[in-house]
Amino acid sequence: MGNVQEYKCPCCGGAIEFDSKIQKVKCPYCDTEFEMETLADYENEVSGDGADQMNWEMDNTQEWTLAEQEGLRIYVCQSCGGEIVTDENTAASACPYCDSPVVIHNLVAGGLRPEYIIPFQLDKSAAKQKFKEHLKGKRLLPKVFKTQNHLEEIKGVYVPYWIFDSKANARVRYRGTKVRRWSDASHNYKETSYYAVTRQGNISFANVPVDGSTKMPDDLMESLEPFDHKAAVPFQKAYFAGYVADKYDVDKEKSVHRANERVKNATQDAFAATVKGYASVSYEGGSIHLEQGKASYAMYPVWILTTRWKGELYTFAMNGQTGKFVGNLPVDKSLMTKIFLSTTAVTAAIAFAVQSLVYFL
Amino acid sequence: MKKYSKFLRISKCFATLMVFVFGFFLTVFSTQAETEHPPRVVDDAGLLSQEEDSSLTEKLNEISETYGIDVCVVTVDSFEEASVQAAADDYYDYNGYGMDEEYSGVMLYISMEYRDWYITTTGKGIEIFSDSDIADIGGSMRPHLSTGNYCDAFMEYAHQCEVQIKEATTYHWGRYLGVSVFLGVVVAFVYILILKSKLKSVAPVDTAAGYVVPGSMAVTGSQDMFLYKKLDVTKRESSSSQSGRSTHRSSSGRRHGGGGGKF
Numbered sequence: 001m002g003n004v005q006e007y008k009c010p011c012c013g014g015a016i017e018f019d020s021k022i023q024k025v026k027c028p029y030c031d032t033e034f035e036m037e038t039l040a041d042y043e044n045e046v047s048g049d050g051a052d053q054m055n056w057e058m059d060n061t062q063e064w065t066l067a068e069q070e071g072l073r074i075y076v077c078q079s080c081g082g083e084i085v086t087d088e089n090t091a092a093s094a095c096p097y098c099d100s101p102v103v104i105h106n107l108v109a110g111g112l113r114p115e116y117i118i119p120f121q122l123d124k125s126a127a128k129q130k131f132k133e134h135l136k137g138k139r140l141l142p143k144v145f146k147t148q149n150h151l152e153e154i155k156g157v158y159v160p161y162w163i164f165d166s167k168a169n170a171r172v173r174y175r176g177t178k179v180r181r182w183s184d185a186s187h188n189y190k191e192t193s194y195y196a197v198t199r200q201g202n203i204s205f206a207n208v209p210v211d212g213s214t215k216m217p218d219d220l221m222e223s224l225e226p227f228d229h230k231a232a233v234p235f236q237k238a239y240f241a242g243y244v245a246d247k248y249d250v251d252k253e254k255s256v257h258r259a260n261e262r263v264k265n266a267t268q269d270a271f272a273a274t275v276k277g278y279a280s281v282s283y284e285g286g287s288i289h290l291e292q293g294k295a296s297y298a299m300y301p302v303w304i305l306t307t308r309w310k311g312e313l314y315t316f317a318m319n320g321q322t323g324k325f326v327g328n329l330p331v332d333k334s335l336m337t338k339i340f341l342s343t344t345a346v347t348a349a350i351a352f353a354v355q356s357l358v359y360f361l
Numbered sequence: 362m363k364k365y366s367k368f369l370r371i372s373k374c375f376a377t378l379m380v381f382v383f384g385f386f387l388t389v390f391s392t393q394a395e396t397e398h399p400p401r402v403v404d405d406a407g408l409l410s411q412e413e414d415s416s417l418t419e420k421l422n423e424i425s426e427t428y429g430i431d432v433c434v435v436t437v438d439s440f441e442e443a444s445v446q447a448a449a450d451d452y453y454d455y456n457g458y459g460m461d462e463e464y465s466g467v468m469l470y471i472s473m474e475y476r477d478w479y480i481t482t483t484g485k486g487i488e489i490f491s492d493s494d495i496a497d498i499g500g501s502m503r504p505h506l507s508t509g510n511y512c513d514a515f516m517e518y519a520h521q522c523e524v525q526i527k528e529a530t531t532y533h534w535g536r537y538l539g540v541s542v543f544l545g546v547v548v549a550f551v552y553i554l555i556l557k558s559k560l561k562s563v564a565p566v567d568t569a570a571g572y573v574v575p576g577s578m579a580v581t582g583s584q585d586m587f588l589y590k591k592l593d594v595t596k597r598e599s600s601s602s603q604s605g606r607s608t609h610r611s612s613s614g615r616r617h618g619g620g621g622g623k624f
């Protein structure tokens with residue numbers, strides 16, 4: 001009797017018993033046949049995955065200086081609880097996130113001082129112009145929505161971001177397939193060959209931003225990207241003059257999760273692009289180790305307009321550096337029904353006329 | 362002399378008139394001869410009785426004139442052409458069959474020497490009769506042909522042709538309306554989706570691909586290992602699809618469809 005060792009089927013994941021007496025093994029669940037060496041090599045590849053190590057250092061953050069604390073004011077929104085920071089000469093009256101009144105609370109105390117800031121490069125008139133352009137060409141937009149907006153209430157807000165830099169050492173496994181087709185007189189044949197493809201290497205990321213404010217929806221902030229961090233300058237409170245700033249309420253540890261997710265996806269995609277000659281490539285496993293992972297705290301410029309329509313809050317945002325404007329718009333349901341019915345009627349009439357014309361000609 | 366010249370003048374007028382009258386009748390008769398349609402039943406092989414021939418002719422004339430598409434039957438003892446297809450096509454083309462500028466029609470050609478049947482189609486006939494339709498007509502005629510019930514076979518052919526032609530030439534307004542409304546709903550649905558998508562500009566960005574340091578990526582190791590292969594075997598579909606219409610050119614250069622077999 002031969003030695004019996006158990007392997008996992010690379011096709012269906014079922015347990016395969018390997019008998020050293022025979023030359024090939026067959027999975028009892030999916031009937032796939034394997035070479036003995038292939039199974040052992042594949043097992044080695046999978047066991048080499050290891051766990052991700054994605055740690056970030058943050059040793060260069062600073063507290064506010066006394067002079068800065070004296071020159072800044074904190075306002076608190078009575079409705080959403082958001083805390084906004086302004087310089088002592090800028091009066092804030094409404095919350096940029098929910099448009100509710102804010103009251104002055106105190107001097108800035110606690111929390112970290114931003115390391116960098118990207119100053120606003122586009123002014124309020126540019127933001128208003130972009131908003132008007134954003135509403136153009138949208139047939140389903142309620143007409144009344146356009147007129148009810150208070151464009152003057154658009155606000156320049158410095159949004160807190162955690163900025164991540166790192167070099168990623170990756171070992172990524174993919175499942176690649178190659179397909180061969182042929183036919184004879186009675187049948188068509190499709191042979192799919194499966195490969196375990198492994199890529200190892202490194203890739204560096206710089207200035208991956210993660211929104212540090214719970215008041216700003218993460219998807220809205222990510223839609224505003226990219227910000228060009230080369231334009232960032234060391235923080236000075238003078239940049240706050242005329243604008244409001246948000247205090248971070250998502251700390252570095254919580255933001256790390258999103259940064260890891262984005263770095264991991266980008267690494268998998270980048271190495272997948274080096275896998276060539278296959279009909280399909282899908283991610284199977286692997287691990288990423290970060291080297292010199294560094295996180296810093298920065299303020300990025302965003303123009304924000306919030307408006308309510310039929311009881312729902314709509315937030316629009318413009319990248320204060322590039323002018324990219326985003327924000328979901330509501331649908332006028334009665335207008336949508338009208339357009340649907342009229343399009344159906346016109347198309348059906350044209351189709352009927354064409355069919356009749358073809359018949360009678 | 363005067364009388365003679367008057368007589369000559371009247372004679373000339375009469376002769377001219379006669380020429381015109383003769384010319385007119387000649388033109389009328391020759392036109393009639395040109396437009397006279399060849400018989401829709403030509404039983405050179407003598408498979409039908411006189412009564413069968415006339416009732417089949419009546420039936421085929423009625424179908425052909427109602428729908429404007431020639432439906433005919435030709436039987437021969439043998440043919441000289443290379444194939445029954447060429448024989449049927451040539452008989453159709455060179456004997457004046459076809460009812461419009463496209464020479465639309467369908468002809469059943471029977472040759473007794475090797476017991477061949479062939480249906481050739483032209484013009485609208487090609488659009489109406491698909492390869493599988495022709496095979497079906499052949500299938501329903503074959504039992505009658507094999508047992509020598511030629512009249513039943515030809516009547517069956519006439520009936521099947523009438524059903525097919527009627528179906529193809531009837532104005533199905535209800536069907537057209539249904540198709541049009543369905544198309545309208547699909548187009549409107551897609552249009553609304555496009556309009557709605559224009560209102561959405563917010564979506565999470567799940568990758569940091571935009572923040573890769575240019576030139577920083579290095580692949581230090583790669584391995585591609587074959588694991589296993591799977592074979593899928595599927596039965597081939599018949600090369601001519603159900604609704605296929607295979608066509609060819611006859612010796613006259615006209616386009617024909619058709620199909621045939623033995624009985």
